[in-house]
Amino acid sequence: MRTLLTVARASATSSYFQQATIIRVRDAAVREAVHAASGQPYVGGDRGELLILVVDLHRNAVIRERAGAPLEPLERTYAFLQGCQDALIAGQSMVAAAESLGLGTCYLGSILGDPAGLITALGLPERTFPLLGLLVGHPAQEPQYKPRLPEQITVGIDSYPPLEEHDAELAAYDERVTEYYDLRDASRRVDSFTEQIARMVGQGRAAQAPVLDVLHRQRLCLR
């Protein structure tokens, strides 16, 4: 954890503004609150170290207030995106470092199932937002690599790669995904990638949480 937190702090930061904060969850009651926000069973208990990656424009608001500088720039969407960049770049730096040490990691987007509850549980002030959770621990299994969309579809040269030009690749990819699920667990429902996108996007508590309302209440992304 010492190494990982040092790696996080050493990561790139937009404009050198350092607009991210990490909450390391040690207390069982706080962990239970994150677990409740997430709704995912593997977030609770003591399954590895639990970190929360927080977009933090509050710290710089305090510094600017002391200097008599206006806070309005921190309410712009660009400032929020800078904070997202800082938080996620630090997070993925930790993931690369953790994996290089033989540890396993799991991002937790599900913590946004209850953003307001999470903000209360972690004592997060105005102008902060808990963007993503991260579990780090000793892996209990070595899962098979889950196939990704082919490069023709996700990488464009000089311009956007239209999906319509890659229908054959998409169909072949759908088959690979189906095969992957079949091998992993023959007893569960098997959806191809396109079936998952059609069925699952917008489902789940985080996708239905009032994320924008909470951002606005935190005085983020106001314009």
Added chain:
Amino acid sequence: MRTLLTVARASATSSYFQQATIIRVRDAAVREAVHAASGQPYVGGDRGELLILVVDLHRNAVIRERAGAPLEPLERTYAFLQGCQDALIAGQSMVAAAESLGLGTCYLGSILGDPAGLITALGLPERTFPLLGLLVGHPAQEPQYKPRLPEQITVGIDSYPPLEEHDAELAAYDERVTEYYDLRDASRRVDSFTEQIARMVGQGRAAQAPVLDVLHRQRLCLR
């Protein structure tokens, strides 16, 4: 580049929705357009490979449209944040891989100096957004490590770490930052960290660009 693009595709993706696309800029005219959007001299010419990390909800919109599924979920802020996560996690995976290969990298937040112009130049459709640029190349110099805020200020245990409790650490950090700039270039203006935050936040073309308007025009972050 082959390795780096494979690393990007192999990275974690929120809910397996794979909502990021990378544009690799090879054409001189397109590069000049990115350079113009950025306004930073080091973005132009042939200073390394130039990649644009794009939040991409368009691909899944096409897939859902074909399946007769509603597009509304893709207009929620949570979906946009999932795309930001995918794009930035892929980006930082590439950075870690590039550095492990002895290459140097530079993120380009400045491409948002003209988001609408960039969208046109890269032929980006509705529901996509160019979040961040990335330069990769053979480093011409080995810059000194730029000191970061101390861990007491940026990492909290179980709750948010109030800046007010760490004024001594902040003052010591300000001194370290001033020393760093003095050593780097004695002829330039030297600002401590807090002076930079007071003076620079909200400055620059990207911080003043109509980012939220452009996001809305792209049908992102609508609710």
